[in-house]
Amino acid sequence: xxxxxxxxxxxxxxxxxxxxxxxxxxxxxxxxxxxxxxxxxxxxxxxxxxxxxxxxxxxxxxxxxxxxxxxxxxxxxxxxxxxxxxxxxxxxxxxxxxxxxxxxxxxxxxxxxxxxxxxxxxxxxxxxxxxxxxxxxxxxxxxxxxxxxxxxxxxxxxxxxxxxxxxxxxxxxxxxxxxxxxxxxxxxxxxxxxxxxxxxxxxxxxxxxxxxxxxxxxxxxxxxxxxxxxxxxxxxxxxxxxxxxxxxxxxxxxxxxxxxxxxxxxxxxxxxxxxxxxxxxxxxxxxxxxxxxxxxxxxxxxxxxxxxxxxxxxxxxxxxxxxxxxxxxxxxxxxxxxxxxxxxxxxxxxxxxxxxx
Ligand code: ZN
Ligand code: ZN
Numbered sequence: 001x002x003x004x005x006x007x008x009x010x011x012x013x014x015x016x017x018x019x020x021x022x023x024x025x026x027x028x029x030x031x032x033x034x035x036x037x038x039x040x041x042x043x044x045x046x047x048x049x050x051x052x053x054x055x056x057x058x059x060x061x062x063x064x065x066x067x068x069x070x071x072x073x074x075x076x077x078x079x080x081x082x083x084x085x086x087x088x089x090x091x092x093x094x095x096x097x098x099x100x101x102x103x104x105x106x107x108x109x110x111x112x113x114x115x116x117x118x119x120x121x122x123x124x125x126x127x128x129x130x131x132x133x134x135x136x137x138x139x140x141x142x143x144x145x146x147x148x149x150x151x152x153x154x155x156x157x158x159x160x161x162x163x164x165x166x167x168x169x170x171x172x173x174x175x176x177x178x179x180x181x182x183x184x185x186x187x188x189x190x191x192x193x194x195x196x197x198x199x200x201x202x203x204x205x206x207x208x209x210x211x212x213x214x215x216x217x218x219x220x221x222x223x224x225x226x227x228x229x230x231x232x233x234x235x236x237x238x239x240x241x242x243x244x245x246x247x248x249x250x251x252x253x254x255x256x257x258x259x260x261x262x263x264x265x266x267x268x269x270x271x272x273x274x275x276x277x278x279x280x281x282x283x284x285x286x287x288x289x290x291x292x293x294x295x296x297x298x299x300x301x302x303x304x305x306x307x308x309x310x311x312x313x314x315x316x317x318x319x320x321x322x323x324x325x326x327x328x329x330x331x332x333x334x335x336x337x338x339x340x341x342x343x344x345x346x347x348x349x350x351x352x353x354x355x356x357x
Contacts, residue, residue, distance in 0.1 A: 001034040002136060003068060008129050010046040019092030020045045021125060022083055022110070025101040027296040028126040030224060034064040041083040045090060052082035080106060084113045096122040124301070131293060131301040132317040137225065138341060141294065141319050144222035145339055145350030147179045148229050151220070152353040159214050159233040159357075165190040165203035172218045181220030185228060185298040189217035196232070196333035199288055199325060210236040213246065213332045215325075219298055226298040228321050229351050230337035242334075245326045248280035249334040250355050252324040256290050256304075260340055260347040262316045266308045273324035274306065285326040293320045294339055318342045319350065 009032060013021055023029055023042040030036050032044065033051050037060065041052040052073045053061045061072050075082025087095060095114065097107060099121035111119045133141065151172065158171040169188040176184055191201035193212040201215075208214060212235045219228035232246060256273035270290040277286045289305030292298075302312065304320055314320075323337030336355060340347040 001032065001064075001068070002134055004134070005032055005129065006044070006049050006069070009044050009049075009126060012125055012129065013044065013046055013096070016096065016122065016125065017094065018096040018120065018122070019094050020087065020090060021096040021098075021122065022087070023098060023126060024106075025098055025126070027300075028098070028101075028130070030296055031126060031130055033061070033068075033070055035061050036064075036224060037061070039079055041079050043083055043086045043090075045092070050086045052079055052086060054079060054082075080109060084110065087114055087117060092117060094118050094120055096120050096125065098125070099123055127301055130295055132315060133295065133319055133341070134317075137295065138317070138319075140223045140225040141227065141339070141341065142350055144181075144220065144225055144227040146352070147181065147222060148176075148218075148220055148227045149352045151175045151179050151218070152216075152229055152231055152351075152357070155216055155231060155233060156357050159208060159216065159235065161208055161210055161235055164205050164207050165192055165195070166205060168208070168214075168216070169203040172216065176218065176220045179220070181222050183221050185219030185221050185226040189215060189230075191215040191333065193332055194330060197327040197329050197331070199327060199333065199335065208235055211238055213238055213242050213334060215333050215335050217335065217337065221298075224296055226294050226296070227339050227350065228294060228298055228323075228337060229339065229353065230323055230325075230335045231353060231355070231357055232334045232336060233357050239331070241328075242331055244280070245282065245285070245328065245331070246334045248277055248282055249324055249326050249336050251280075252276035252286075253322055253336045253338070253355075256322045256324060257338070257340060257347065257349070260314065260322070260342060262342055262344065263313050265310055266302050266304045266312045266314055267306055267310055269304050269314065269322075270306050273322070277324065277326060282326045285328050286324060287327065288325065290324050291321040293318065295319065314342050316342050316344055
């Protein structure tokens with residue numbers, strides 16, 4: 001992990017007038033230290049950083065931080081007790097915790113044990129650093145984008161009349177493993193025919209049939225980094241209204257991708273997709289946001305949606321999905337999703353799959 005991440009975290013602490021920050025969210029710990037663990041705490045201070053782990057992760061932690069300035073504290077009781085010991089040694093007046101990731105019970109325990117240190121609930125300190133990817137992260141995401149695209153290009157072989165949704169999902173998952181992903185980023189979605197109108201449908205025993213549109217949405221984790229892709233496959237001749245919906249979503253997705261440029265408001269990128277769907281009479285059929293950030297988590301900053309403040313702008317180095325959709329009960333659904341990296345003058349597509357497979 002680049003030492004620059006800790007330096008940026010330290011600068012952020014300074015800006016927020018915090019003497020230290022207890023990082024407890026696993027994705028944030030991984031971002032700062034390289035440690036992939038389900039539990040741990042990272043005590044970030046302007047100069048040293050201490051990674052608190054229990055015995056289970058002592059070896060992995062030592063390997064992760066080798067060659068860096070990060071110190072390791074192996075807690076013999078709980079992680080929180082270890083973090084308390086580290087903070088007591090530093091005696092800082094103001095310590096931040098991650099409000100979105102710490103339970104009230106843990107907050108109360110830390111707060112009681114650390115008196116008179118003031119514990120301050122913070123929001124998105126490390127998340128804001130993560131939103132701009134560094135060179136190492138971009139390389140991984142590019143590679144993962146190529147891998148997920150190769151999986152998607154095989155989908156026509158699985159999405160055939162007579163196959164059950166759960167069988168298609170199993171093929172997708174097996175191909176992701178085969179491609180080199182460490183695990184799926186979320187439960188694979190295969191939503192055929194009328195099931196397609198539920199954006200987060202779970203695969204069922206329903207068998208695909210002639211005339212179905214089939215929404216295939218899947219993601220993989222490669223070296224910790226998530227990519228996410230959706231294609232809607234058509235089996236034989238689909239009803240004309242479904243075909244029109246497909247073309248409208250294709251056009252909406254292209255419009256949103258064309259709107260991605262450094263400085264563009266996230267809400268305007270969403271608006272570009274929404275305007276196209278509206279022009280096709282599908283405004284009410286598009287009930288979710290246009291995209292979400294990708295990185296160590298499959299849903300992270302930035303949000304590309306109409307609900308984000310108008311001054312939230314995308315910047316070079318951000319990676320997110322563009323995935324407009326349209327869903328009509330009885331008719332089914334269409335969603336098309338690709339992953340983009342914002343670069344000078346526009347965006348680079350990390351995924352490369354024909355829209356119509
Ligand atoms: Zn997806
Ligand atoms: Zn997505």
